[in-house]
Amino acid sequence: VTSEPLGRVYVDGWTPDGQRLVLNGNDDDDNFIAVFDLRTREMTKLFTSERWLENSDFSEDGLMVAIAVPRNADDPEDHDIAVFELDDPSELRWISTGEGHRDDDPLWSPDSALLAFTAEIGDTTNLVIYDGAALKEIARKEIEADVLSLRYWSPDSDFLDLIVERHGRNSFWRAHLEGSDIRLVDRSDLSEGSIHTAHRDGERVAVTSSAINRPQTGLQLLDLDGNEVAELDLVHLELPLGTPRSVWLQSRDGAQIQAWVVRTGNDDEVQPGLVYVHGGPTMASKDTWRRDMQAMVLSGFTVIAPNFRGSTGFGPEFRKANILDVGGKDLEDCIAAAEWLRKQPGIDRERIGITGGSYGGYMVLQALTTSPDTFAVGAGTVPVADWIQDYELADASFRYYDVYFFGGAPDEKPDLYRERSPITHIQKLKAPLFISAGRNDSRCPFPPIEHFVEKGWELGKEIEFNVQESEGHGAARKTAAIDTELKLLQFLRRRLAVA
Structure with a gap:
């Protein structure tokens, strides 16, 4: 219908005559409400905001x-x-x-x-x-x-x-x-x-x-x-799926954090552990189906998915707790989840990894570069690697995302942006790391991720890099999604010695 991209847009509805679409979207300049006319093939912005x-x-x-x-x-x-x-x-x-x-x-x-x-x-x-x-x-x-x-x-x-x-x-x-x-x-x-x-x-x-x-x-x-x-x-699955249980654990400063623990087998079977970090960060790990999590469980891992500070579902104060503290207390909550897992029966204390996508991918990189002795391995997809460069490449929506969480733009909060960027600490990376990214990603742009990987290789770090050439923020095509998830799972199995 269009010869040029409109930006990232979502359809709010059709006009009754079926000739116009009302859109909610953003481009490099604005967040906007717009009307797209199918007869003229033109978009008119009705309301804009930074x-x-x-x-x-x-x-x-x-x-x-x-x-x-x-x-x-x-x-x-x-x-x-x-x-x-x-x-x-x-x-x-x-x-x-x-x-x-x-x-x-x-x-x-x-x-x-x-x-x-x-x-x-x-x-x-x-x-x-x-x-x-x-x-x-x-x-x-x-x-x-x-x-x-x-x-x-x-x-x-x-x-x-x-x-x-x-x-x-x-x-x-x-x-x-x-x-x-x-x-x-x-x-x-x-x-x-x-x-x-x-x-x-x-x-x-x-x-x-x-x-x-x-x-x-x-x-x-x-x-x-x-x-x-x-x-x-409609569907019956005959698989030994992992059974979830809800637990509450104490973070380093005493805060109470809810998490889901999922595993198969009994406690006599010793398994490696994975801390599964959700994206957002204003989202949550919920009692909903996650095929990648169950694939990890079926492959022999015990998974813990913490709802760290900033997650939804635990009240406004908790949800806002990582504003001005991205990669701070929320990361400590994920580290506390790893420490809790180490104390449980049936867990190999030396084989604990961390995995996540988007903001969860950022937490993987930040954990491995700022707390390098906590995890034996990490696997992150579509992560943030450099908040400053992300801001420079972002569209209007994600520039405001950065301002919202950091309390200002990089020129207003330069020290915080640098401190909370994994690229700043990459020399401390010890554990093997898997990264997957889409070259067309507009949320977590590809260039900062590529720079992080190349800098790591230059420093002799062990990083496996999977590039999805035709994908954006996550895989829209099933073949690309399967390819990414298989490579990530195979990497974790190799590095944590799962037979």
Whole structure:
């Protein structure tokens, strides 16, 4: 459709005539909301910002856009909701539950009469519903959740479905609007593990779920009252998958950290260990299916996946704990996970590795270069190797990502950027290291990773480098994903002497 790239864009919706797309995206200059006209093949930016524009919604009648915007330069957590007409974006109206609150994830009702969104107020998470025309609050309800994702309104706008995240699991909830009150129905009984998605067709809701030891193999169909009408089991796996257990461990400064431990076999069988570091960092290791983790477990490793400081699911304060401290206390939490694993029965104390992708890949590099005696081996995919060079090469979205976590640009925080960059400490690298990167990566650009590898080789470091020529931030093609995961797994098996 286009002859030139538009930047990294996501589709918010179609206009009712099917001729225009509303996009949320970013390019080298801006984060933006835009309209792409299929007739003229032109994109027009309606709203731009130097800060993230992550969550937005386009009303089904094709008239209104709502978007969460961080407005306060001194407080990146302070988000308000901007509302404007698609055909007249110059007249902005703002929704705010208060200064310092994070108003986020707007969702229009089918008739655009209501606008729901989440509000993080202090340490509480709230569901808020506004009149869509007057933009006045109708109802508000505090929900015992650390992350709240609004999924779908019912066709008559009487209720909406939510996914609630808490302590490493997602569950399905329903919120009924009853005048100025919101009545909540907890349907976490629908699944062991975590709910992934909920889709509606007006009469039924389809819910999919998985767990660490259960792939996303089927779905449940519910009527609009939440009663199960059918369960479809699509896939059966006959594999000795690792059974997860949730543990709490103490980090070096006494902080309590939740982690998932996964292994097969009994404690009499001595296995090497792997610390599995999630990306984000504003994400979490949850009780959801991870094929790469189970491949490691099936290959004879005991895996521990810590939810280090900065992870979601453990409250706002915990989620914000690595702001201005990237690669600091969060890395100490991952090292504490390795130390905890060493003390467990059935673990070879001398064969503990670390692996992860994206921010997890960064943590692999930072761990091996700043705590070189902790891990016997490391394997990182699409990592950050040099925060300063990453900033210089990044698009508008990821420049703000760096500013958000470091408290300023590299010229404002040069010492912190250098100290928390693995390239600064590469001379201390001891353990064998596997790195995989995509040459087209716009999030963790390829040149700093390549420079890290070449500098390591120049210093005589043992680094195995896997380059995916046609991939970006992770592998979009299944063949490339399988190739990367196999090479990573084979590297770990060789280096940790797994038969």
